[in-house]
Amino acid sequence: MNKKNPLSASEVGTLWLTYLEKTLILRILEYFIAKSDEEQPKNIMGGLWQELDYYIKKIEEVFKGEGAAIPVGFSKTDVNTEAPALYGNGFDIMLVRILKEISMGMYTINMNMAYRDDVMEIYEGLTSITQKIYKLSTLYLLGKGILTSPPKVTLTKHNEYVESKAYLSGFNLFKENRALNDIELGYLHHGIETNNVGMQLITGFAQCAKNKEVKKYFLRGKELAKKQIKIFEELLIKSDIQSTASTGSTVTTSTIAPFSEKLMMFCVYILNGFGIVGTSFGTIFSLRSDLSMQSALLAKDIYFYAQDGIKLMIKNGWLEEPPHMEDRHQIINGKSDQ
Structure with a gap:
């Protein structure tokens, strides 16, 4: 089926970026798991590592199946798990929670740019994992008192409509906003x-x-x-x-x-x-x-x-170049290396 339906440019691009982000998160998790001395954070991060590693391999399979180059991303050479603790307890899950918040937004966009079943299944699986880890992280942090919820407000008892353009003003010198x-x-x-x-x-x-x-x-x-x-x-x-x-x-x-x-x-x-x-x-x-x-x-x-x-x-030679379309100008002028 995939031979009849090759990857589109948008699918190649989103899978490429997902691969870089996920390999980065694996390296971050490896360091924080090594430094954690609490069971619950270790379980959250360890479970996330295993599930992300599975989907990284799935993305590699898709690229291999298409004969495309697998991104370099981030490897074991980019992390030093022997380095001393750089952050206090609790920061690891705070960062995981932020990274998962970013991932939720990215997967929504990526799903909207996917057309093949296997690519959509990758983003469906990653979305499910992300929502689960985000919830676990939030509940853990709230339970530890590391994270606090937004201020409580008096609930509105009846509905209203905006009656004046003054509602939009925030620069009034003569009265309070x-x-x-x-x-x-x-x-x-x-x-x-x-x-x-x-x-x-x-x-x-x-x-x-x-x-x-x-x-x-x-x-x-x-x-x-x-x-x-x-x-x-x-x-x-x-x-x-x-x-x-x-x-x-x-x-x-x-x-x-x-x-x-x-x-x-x-x-x-x-x-x-x-x-x-x-x-x-x-x-x-x-x-x-x-x-x-x-x-x-x-x-x-x-x-x-x-x-x-x-x-x-x-x-510094650190920015991996995303996959790109053929340069027709170079092909016409015989300068392409393809």
């Missing part, structure tokens, strides 16, 4: 929560990086995360709401890298994409103009930070 609605509050809380995890992750990366440009890049990312947290917290405080998002854990004093700089840079690259999407949702669904403007400005900052990261990966 309207109270945050629950959708806006949720995005702000989520932004603080994810940036807390990102700030700690990249702080650890900065401590371990030996390349001066990479270290400088990570420190810049740390400041960008702090900036976002500060903005979101100030918006909550102005609405008389105290942020309940926890910091998750602590970074140790270790300066021995558990991961290659190639892996750390690609991890930040993935998180940058997640950050751009998250702030874009905040821009679209926040109905107060000041919130939308802040989200748009932050998305711009993340975009330019991400672009500089891509250039740094290219400079």
Whole structure:
């Protein structure tokens, strides 16, 4: 059947990116499993490792069946499980939860770009695993008091419609802005929560990086995360709401890298994409103009930070080139190496 229905360009592209992301997560899990001294987190991460490893092999089978090159991704050479603990207890599952949140969004997009049964089955299976691990991680973190739920609100007793364009205003000098609605509050809380995890992750990366440009890049990312947290917290405080998002854990004093700089840079690259999407949702669904403007400005900052990261990966030979269509201009001029 597959010979009659070869992989489409979109399927090759999404499988390629999925392979890179999953091999990266396997290496991260291997390190955190080695450092964990609690049974429950080890079981969560160990179960995830086994299931992801199965689907990595499935993707390899698809590429082999088509005679296509298997991506390099990330291997055992990109992780040092003997490195000392870089993060305190609890951070491992906080990071797993964020990575699974990213995966849920990616699988939805990938499924929408899949046309072959075997490719759709891969994303169906990965989606099921991701939702299960996300739930287990959330419940574990809540039970340990590491993760806190968003602020509680007084429930609305009756329905209302917006009666004035003033509802959209967030820049009125003569009166207080309207109270945050629950959708806006949720995005702000989520932004603080994810940036807390990102700030700690990249702080650890900065401590371990030996390349001066990479270290400088990570420190810049740390400041960008702090900036976002500060903005979101100030918006909550102005609405008389105290942020309940926890910091998750602590970074140790270790300066021995558990991961290659190639892996750390690609991890930040993935998180940058997640950050751009998250702030874009905040821009679209926040109905107060000041919130939308802040989200748009932050998305711009993340975009330019991400672009500089891509250039740094290219400079160091760390950015694997995605599969691409034939270059007809080169073929016509006899310059193709195919």
